[in-house]
Amino acid sequence: MSAKPRRGITNDDLFALRWDRGRRDLIGPLHRLYGPDSADLLDRLRDLLKKHWRARPADLRRLDLERDLNPDWFLSENMVAYVFYIDRFAGDLKHLPSRIDYLRDLGVTYAHMMPCLKPRPGANDGGYAVMDYTAINPALGTMTDFRQSNLALRASGISPVIDMVLNHTAKEHDWAVRARAGDPFYQAFYRMFDDDTLPRQYEKTLVDVFPDQAPGSFTWYDDIGKWVWTTFNEYQWDLNWENPEVFLAVLDNILFLANRGVEVFRLDAVAFMWKRMGTTCQNLPEVHDILQALTQATRVAAPAVVHKAEAIVGPQDLVPYLGTGRHAGRVSQLAYHNNLMVQFWSTLASGDSRLMTHVLKTHFPESFRRASFAPYIRCHDDIGWAITPEDTAHIPHMDAKAHRNYLADFYNGTHPDSFAQGADFQVNADTGDRRTNGTFASLAGLENASTPDAEDKAISRIALGHALIASYGGIPLIYMGDEIGMTNDHSYLDDPARADDGRWMQRPMMDWDAAVATQGRAARIRADLSHILRVRKATPQLAGMIPTRVVDTGHRALFAYQRLGDDREVTCIVNFTDRSQTLRTADALLREVPQTDLLTGQRLITSEGRMTLARYQSVWLRPD
Numbered sequence: 001m002s003a004k005p006r007r008g009i010t011n012d013d014l015f016a017l018r019w020d021r022g023r024r025d026l027i028g029p030l031h032r033l034y035g036p037d038s039a040d041l042l043d044r045l046r047d048l049l050k051k052h053w054r055a056r057p058a059d060l061r062r063l064d065l066e067r068d069l070n071p072d073w074f075l076s077e078n079m080v081a082y083v084f085y086i087d088r089f090a091g092d093l094k095h096l097p098s099r100i101d102y103l104r105d106l107g108v109t110y111a112h113m114m115p116c117l118k119p120r121p122g123a124n125d126g127g128y129a130v131m132d133y134t135a136i137n138p139a140l141g142t143m144t145d146f147r148q149s150n151l152a153l154r155a156s157g158i159s160p161v162i163d164m165v166l167n168h169t170a171k172e173h174d175w176a177v178r179a180r181a182g183d184p185f186y187q188a189f190y191r192m193f194d195d196d197t198l199p200r201q202y203e204k205t206l207v208d209v210f211p212d213q214a215p216g217s218f219t220w221y222d223d224i225g226k227w228v229w230t231t232f233n234e235y236q237w238d239l240n241w242e243n244p245e246v247f248l249a250v251l252d253n254i255l256f257l258a259n260r261g262v263e264v265f266r267l268d269a270v271a272f273m274w275k276r277m278g279t280t281c282q283n284l285p286e287v288h289d290i291l292q293a294l295t296q297a298t299r300v301a302a303p304a305v306v307h308k309a310e311a312i313v314g315p316q317d318l319v320p321y322l323g324t325g326r327h328a329g330r331v332s333q334l335a336y337h338n339n340l341m342v343q344f345w346s347t348l349a350s351g352d353s354r355l356m357t358h359v360l361k362t363h364f365p366e367s368f369r370r371a372s373f374a375p376y377i378r379c380h381d382d383i384g385w386a387i388t389p390e391d392t393a394h395i396p397h398m399d400a401k402a403h404r405n406y407l408a409d410f411y412n413g414t415h416p417d418s419f420a421q422g423a424d425f426q427v428n429a430d431t432g433d434r435r436t437n438g439t440f441a442s443l444a445g446l447e448n449a450s451t452p453d454a455e456d457k458a459i460s461r462i463a464l465g466h467a468l469i470a471s472y473g474g475i476p477l478i479y480m481g482d483e484i485g486m487t488n489d490h491s492y493l494d495d496p497a498r499a500d501d502g503r504w505m506q507r508p509m510m511d512w513d514a515a516v517a518t519q520g521r522a523a524r525i526r527a528d529l530s531h532i533l534r535v536r537k538a539t540p541q542l543a544g545m546i547p548t549r550v551v552d553t554g555h556r557a558l559f560a561y562q563r564l565g566d567d568r569e570v571t572c573i574v575n576f577t578d579r580s581q582t583l584r585t586a587d588a589l590l591r592e593v594p595q596t597d598l599l600t601g602q603r604l605i606t607s608e609g610r611m612t613l614a615r616y617q618s619v620w621l622r623p624d
Helices: 011-054 058-069 096-106 143-155 174-180 197-203 244-258 285-301 315-322 338-350 354-363 400-412 452-471 490-494 502-506 521-537
Strands: 081-084 110-113 117-119 130-136 159-165 168-170 218-221 226-229 236-238 264-268 306-309 334-336 372-374 423-425 435-437 477-479 548-551 558-564 569-575 581-584 595-597 610-613 618-623
Touching: 011 244, 011 285, 058 143, 096 143, 096 521, 110 264, 130 143, 130 244, 143 159, 159 244, 168 174, 197 218, 226 236, 244 264, 244 285, 285 306, 285 315, 315 334, 315 338, 315 354, 338 354, 338 400, 338 452, 354 548, 354 558, 400 423, 400 435, 423 502, 435 502, 452 521, 452 569, 452 618, 490 502
Parallel strands: 081 110, 081 477, 110 159, 130 168, 159 264, 264 306, 306 334, 334 372
Antiparallel strands: 117 130, 168 236, 218 226, 423 435, 548 558, 558 569, 569 618, 581 610, 595 618
């Protein structure tokens, strides 16, 4: 008698298996965050996840299965990110699919659409004051348009990415409106105070994010007779993550959007989510418990999705966002490498790589467990000069404050040796610290280039930056317009809605004439980048899971690092100066075997054990 055929696995079976896998990594953080309430919360969480799993479209369930089998998909050397504002790149969501061929030709596999959820009317911090997480900004289209754009991107091998603001909502969000109307359930979603006793105590150790436009971290509202915690702007109310209802409500929105085709969430302002008296209320341990819980819960109901932490913080605080200790392999899979960006600009200005080598060698591990940085040179935001006294103490004759001032002057263009054209941002009257605005090309000298030689140098600096982020590890982020050398957009000063925010300087409208040009500097810059990305994709040693080891060559002008592949290493050396530089190959830890520069395809030529790099040259050397 033949055995009866076994029943095939059902979708509910898959959910049960994934819940069993994820539950182990949820119990700990939920218990640490919510204590006695965590047992009931776990049951409610399971129900929420199952609801969204059952609603998940079949095409996304297939993607879930593919990525269950290949969980390191986002660490591939094939990954290249492009970051853009939808309106400035394509007009709106309906027209976005018509620009996909451009992204594909550039080699893009990850499309970060800057804030596109429905913002509050009027001032909205560039879209980061969200009024409704389940609706699209009407100026960009509808949720149907969003879903269709995501389908078109994925069909072209490009993962859709959006921002998810975790620290706050707009004061017009439904939760805030109900809180303002006196609903105690929703008042507990925010941090509200009947008088200023506690706010004054908190203020003693808080740091203003926008000291120019929004000093202070609390706002008084006469109509409700309460102070509300508003870290960023008066219209952005900080959420109370000590309330488990906030955790469930935010996760509900994440999974709703995941089912509309989002594959990566950029988790905005994560450093600020937890508050504790007597601290700066940034980077507290509970933040990493929240991120682990969100990441592991998402992995149950939408395993195709990963999270990227937007934590623009110092080196000692940045590493935990990719998982250390008990959080290793369990928190956000990606994080911005803002320290690499800062050190790039610092070394480009000074021509001295010692600080860059010290910071990146000392503070950062060579690799992470199923996680990696997303390196970038510029983005939509300002540059904060994260140069600490603890680090400059290791560099003779360097003072942190003086170096920060030097960099701010260099990149606003007032330093006599500067090639750059940027602008100061958020000048802190108490400390004297300044942040910096400007596009990649303008800060690299292209806006001020008045001679062919100056233009050549600027284009070489841009190629140097792109080669660095393409080879250092993780997913390189290309900000819209950098691939064609777009310079500062000063027209924002004529727009009353933007004139008070200098960051719009580096958020120009896409220049499509330059993008399709076959001659001129835009074409040169794009050709350089396209070549760099093609070589990256053909080099498995540049994948995100491959360790990156910084090498101290002892040469001030050069920065070196090795990608430690299982079969062969790739040694990357960068000349940060406008003069040729010579290095002993032994100092670069090069093996005594023939080496090929992957970027030029040429064999390494040495003279008495020395190699020479041209001005602003990058080499990627691999043993033959």
